[in-house]
Amino acid sequence: MAQIDPPKRQERYPDRDIDCQQAIEYALHDLIDNVRAAGWAEHEIVEAIDQLTLAYRMGREENIKLEAMLQVRNWLDRARRG
Known part of the structure; x- marks a missing residue:
């Protein structure tokens, strides 16, 4: 698996989102290559990643609501107890 670079700074900075995408991109390509080598078709891999991303987002939203x-x-x- 590819080495994932940390952010340039811990606080927010311009293009931090782009840096994060680039950091993830190399690992994502490695993941896709490994899954393809196991015999899965690229369209299946992309669909699975889309579905996993959606499920992750939905789970986060539910956790925030909870x-x-x-x-x-x-x-x-606390208000009832006074």
Whole structure:
């Protein structure tokens, strides 16, 4: 697997998103090459990556909603106890 470069700085900076894409790109190409070598077709690989990305995003969104609901519940519990 390709070495993934860290960000140039920890704080936000112009083009940080592009640097992240470039860091991921090499590892992604390695992953695709390895999966293709195992016998999967490129269109299957791309579709699988798309579906995994979508599932990851949906999971993150659900976690954010759940955390917000838990914060409200905790706030209400504290308010009831006075």
